[in-house]
Amino acid sequence: MLNVPPQAFPAPGSQQRVSAGGRAKVPLKPGRSLMDWIRLTKSGKDLTGLKGRLIEVTEDELAKHNKKEDCWICIRGFVYNVTPYMEYHPGGEDELMKAAGTDGTDLFDQVHRWVNYESMLKECLVGRMAVKPIAAPKGMVPEKKGLGASVKDLTPSYDWFQTENSITVVIYTKQKDMNAELVIVDCQDKRLRGEIIVGDHSYLVEVDLDHAVQEDVAVNIAEKVGKVEIILKKKDNVHWKMLGQPLESHNTFIKRTDRGLFYRKCKLVSKTEVTHDTKLFRLMLPKSTHLHVPTGQHVYLKKNIAGTEVVKPYTPVLPFLPLDFKEPFSHDGAHIYLMIKIYSCGLFTQALDHLQIGDYISVSNPEGNFKKSQVQTLEDLFLLAAGTGFTPMVKLLNFALTEVSCLRTVKLIFFNKTEDDILWRNQLEQLALKDERFEVQFILSQPTKDWVGKQGKISSSLLSEFVKISRKDSKVLICICGPTPFTEQGVQYLKDLGYSQEEIHAFTA
Numbered sequence: 001m002l003n004v005p006p007q008a009f010p011a012p013g014s015q016q017r018v019s020a021g022g023r024a025k026v027p028l029k030p031g032r033s034l035m036d037w038i039r040l041t042k043s044g045k046d047l048t049g050l051k052g053r054l055i056e057v058t059e060d061e062l063a064k065h066n067k068k069e070d071c072w073i074c075i076r077g078f079v080y081n082v083t084p085y086m087e088y089h090p091g092g093e094d095e096l097m098k099a100a101g102t103d104g105t106d107l108f109d110q111v112h113r114w115v116n117y118e119s120m121l122k123e124c125l126v127g128r129m130a131v132k133p134i135a136a137p138k139g140m141v142p143e144k145k146g147l148g149a150s151v152k153d154l155t156p157s158y159d160w161f162q163t164e165n166s167i168t169v170v171i172y173t174k175q176k177d178m179n180a181e182l183v184i185v186d187c188q189d190k191r192l193r194g195e196i197i198v199g200d201h202s203y204l205v206e207v208d209l210d211h212a213v214q215e216d217v218a219v220n221i222a223e224k225v226g227k228v229e230i231i232l233k234k235k236d237n238v239h240w241k242m243l244g245q246p247l248e249s250h251n252t253f254i255k256r257t258d259r260g261l262f263y264r265k266c267k268l269v270s271k272t273e274v275t276h277d278t279k280l281f282r283l284m285l286p287k288s289t290h291l292h293v294p295t296g297q298h299v300y301l302k303k304n305i306a307g308t309e310v311v312k313p314y315t316p317v318l319p320f321l322p323l324d325f326k327e328p329f330s331h332d333g334a335h336i337y338l339m340i341k342i343y344s345c346g347l348f349t350q351a352l353d354h355l356q357i358g359d360y361i362s363v364s365n366p367e368g369n370f371k372k373s374q375v376q377t378l379e380d381l382f383l384l385a386a387g388t389g390f391t392p393m394v395k396l397l398n399f400a401l402t403e404v405s406c407l408r409t410v411k412l413i414f415f416n417k418t419e420d421d422i423l424w425r426n427q428l429e430q431l432a433l434k435d436e437r438f439e440v441q442f443i444l445s446q447p448t449k450d451w452v453g454k455q456g457k458i459s460s461s462l463l464s465e466f467v468k469i470s471r472k473d474s475k476v477l478i479c480i481c482g483p484t485p486f487t488e489q490g491v492q493y494l495k496d497l498g499y500s501q502e503e504i505h506a507f508t509a
């Protein structure tokens, strides 16, 4: 399976390099890290064997290049010679060979559609497919499969009108329960992009506006009737003849996973220490962006490192743990908070750590398969977190304690190496004192001799000791997040203890 990095994380030798979501990860040889690959691509070496020429590739020609020592793969109509890349692929050569001599688009999308292969493999580009590629380019075809015969009825539509100084784009979503998390709007350089999430589908309005507009954009959502208004302020009070030129994916309604990731540049406004190696990054969204990252979802950060675009996922948190759960924590919507551990030899986190206040970084639309509905009727919630695997638990904890009326207990079992590694320890302890539904248990794998609390790593006995439902027929969910082996072992132990698949949610990429 084509699993091009940036996921060179964890790096060679790391204990995490075992498997991810059932996919085998193989140890890379020394000198085969992502950084080594970037260096090779910059060396001027002819990586395609075509001396810089780009060719048109027929399906027959593609099929001939199906061996390790001569391996071409097509992704979204472009053909790459991946032979030089084989030893650098975190998923191993065999995974890459599954797509040898064929169109690997679907395999690639199944694994890491967010990986920026165009940048990563640009020196391996052989050329374009001469005939129509097997898989159509993303976002181009309004794909209506999976919605059944009623698709026409479900497809949102849009309209627009103007006053002397404003333009209003109205989207009729045909969804009753619209909310701010389902509407993503960006307006940059006269380009308006409004995306509406409808289940696992996405509707897009994307136009090159007829005239310039001011920076701030307002979004009104009529939740009950599913009407979304995007209000733009005209820069000049002229009459617009049309909204603008439709862009490639304008007015399409397709599967979310078929929509390319969209990025906007966010400004770093503060960076504060959480522990000795973890920082809270506060990023400011552009005024023209409307984006609320849902509970349990992550975003991708993108940064150019040594000429290559590297992308890594991070899970937004809250600025702090709210202690008063009478009302939902009101988020200003203008900032994204990321709690990020800086690894001394980490490619991306070192680059992040070097960002100065005022610098910009690209942030994607949210992704993730967690649904709030999994929590809405819960009685017992258990959160098993290891290290920065705590990040998805922050919003989840807040949501559960604030909005789940039948909730009896929330228990966080937090695994760390040492006391100094525990994130927001004070806040968690305060919360446990304040709210009797909440309990926290710290478990250290490398404690000092002064530690009187629990020690060890995730195990069946630790889980049977701490994961105990409050009543016999309690509705329970156990969420788990941390290094891949931690998550995989945890899921297995929980299943062995009799918990069903529906009662377990593992956060993965």
Ligand code: FAD
Pocket (backbone or CB within 6 Å): 007, 008, 009, 010, 011, 012, 014, 016, 298, 312, 313, 314, 315, 316, 338, 339, 340, 341, 342, 343, 344, 345, 346, 347, 348, 349, 350, 388, 391, 483, 507, 508, 509
């Ligand atoms: P790499 O260059 O890939 O290498 C990591 C280096 O750091 C290695 O050399 C190793 O020495 C060291 N290292 C890495 N992991 C470990 C480890 N567990 N123990 C010891 N040493 C290690 N990270 C966050 O900090 N906050 C988040 O909110 C967050 N959210 C994520 C959400 C998802 C869905 C996923 C899949 C991952 C998330 N991560 C998060 C991890 C993040 O995406 C990166 O993998 C991480 O920041 C490391 O990137 P890097 O390029 O610096 O490290």
Ligand code: NAD
Pocket (backbone or CB within 6 Å): 015, 016, 298, 315, 341, 386, 387, 388, 389, 390, 391, 392, 415, 416, 417, 418, 421, 444, 445, 446, 456, 457, 458, 481, 482, 483, 484, 485, 486, 489, 507, 508, 509
């Ligand atoms: P860490 O190395 O500091 O380890 C924290 C604890 O995890 C350890 O004390 C131990 O109890 C446990 N652990 C570590 N390795 C283990 C192993 N091989 N087997 C069993 N238990 C193990 O952790 P970290 O550096 O903070 O890493 C956090 C991890 O969480 C990263 O891999 C990151 O990618 C992942 N993460 C995932 C998401 C997501 O949504 N999928 C979000 C945030 C973080």
